[in-house]
Structure formats: C-alpha cells, structure tokens
Amino acid sequence: DIQMTQSPSTLSASVGDRVTITCRASQSISSWLAWYQQKPGKAPKVLIYKASSLESGVPSRFSGSGSGTEFTLTISSLQPDDFATYYCQQYNSYPGTFGQGTKVEIK
C-alpha cells in the first residue's frame, strides 16, 4: 500500500504570508494526487486535482505542483478564510490513502 506523509503537521502563519505544504508518497503516484481543505465540522472540499489542476471556483492563490513522489500545495497570500486543515490524497492505486493533515493556524 502507498503511504502519504505530509509536513508540517501544524503551521502558524499570518494573513498575507506565502504558505507551502509538502506531501510525499512512498512510491511513485505519477500526478494522481489531490489536495483538500477541511474546516471544523464540515466535509472536505477539493482544491487541487491531478497534482496541479485547480478545481472550479477555487481561488487562484491556491496552486499545486509535483509528480512522482514529491508534491506541494502553495497558498500565495494567506487569507482569513484559509485557516483550516489540508489533506493530500493519492488515487493512483487502491487502497487510496490520505496524508495525516496539516493544520494552518493564525500566528
């Protein structure tokens, strides 16, 4: 099974900061990676799919990059609405796996 490792687990940042979250796969998953945002008490929402494709309606300050085993989610200028937990997920093969999550907190 493919393991997904996210870092950091927690990130403290201020409004306007550039934020980067990393996700590493235990073996190559090509570009079959998605990023989700989850707020407390809510279902996750997809932000990025196929490593770098922006889901419709998602602000352009979110971007994804990478392929193979190393991936990043970048928020170019953190906004108040972006304080949440972010998860990567590989869907190259099943069982599908999520990273453990990165909580973005207000500094």
Added chain:
Amino acid sequence: EVQLLESGGGLVQPGGSLRLSCAASGFTFSSYALSWVRQAPGKGLEWVSIISASGGTIYYADSVKGRLTISRDNSKNTLYLQMNSLRAEDTAVYYCAKSMLAGTLRACLDNWGQGTLVTVSS
C-alpha cells in the same frame, strides 16, 4: 446540484452491526464511482472503500476488510456501507463521496455528503 445525504449512523455496541446509506441526486449516479471516507473524532481523514460505477470493482482499506461491505443500487441512486463486527476504533463520522470523473476509479472526490456519526461503545 449534486447532493449526497448519508443516514443510518448511531450508537452501537462492540460486535454489533449497522448499515449506512447515502442517497444521491443531481448527477448520473450509475456513471460514477463512489467512496466512503471516515474521520475519527479529532483525527484525520481515513479512506475506507470505493465501488466502481457498475459495482463490479471494489476496494477496501486493510483496517475494514472482511467487516465492512460497500454496495450500491443504481436503480435507487443509493450507496450503502454494511458494517459488521464493529469495534471501538470504527467510531467516526462516515462520509460518502463522489468521484470527479465518470467511468474511472482514478479520480479525486469532488462532492461529499455532510457525514453521519457512528459511535461504537458499550
């Protein structure tokens, strides 16, 4: 508008059974793979199972294999999760989710239900 509405959660004793349902609308149900994802209280997301559009291909997480069974009824636009031999560690909010692309398992999850809470406790 895509809607996914889970039901069937509740309190069950260890070793007990429960069946979750996910009623879907707003898309061609029979064309999309569907998944169950769970989240234990205060923890991260855990992928549970996926079923192909036809129901012919199914995968499970190792942690639930042999105890949880995914199925679908394309005539009723409903996804199910039969949960047997439940353990305390199965306590979680269970979400159903739709694959983004029709006709393939290789797709992310673009629509999610609101979740239903399953609590396994004596």
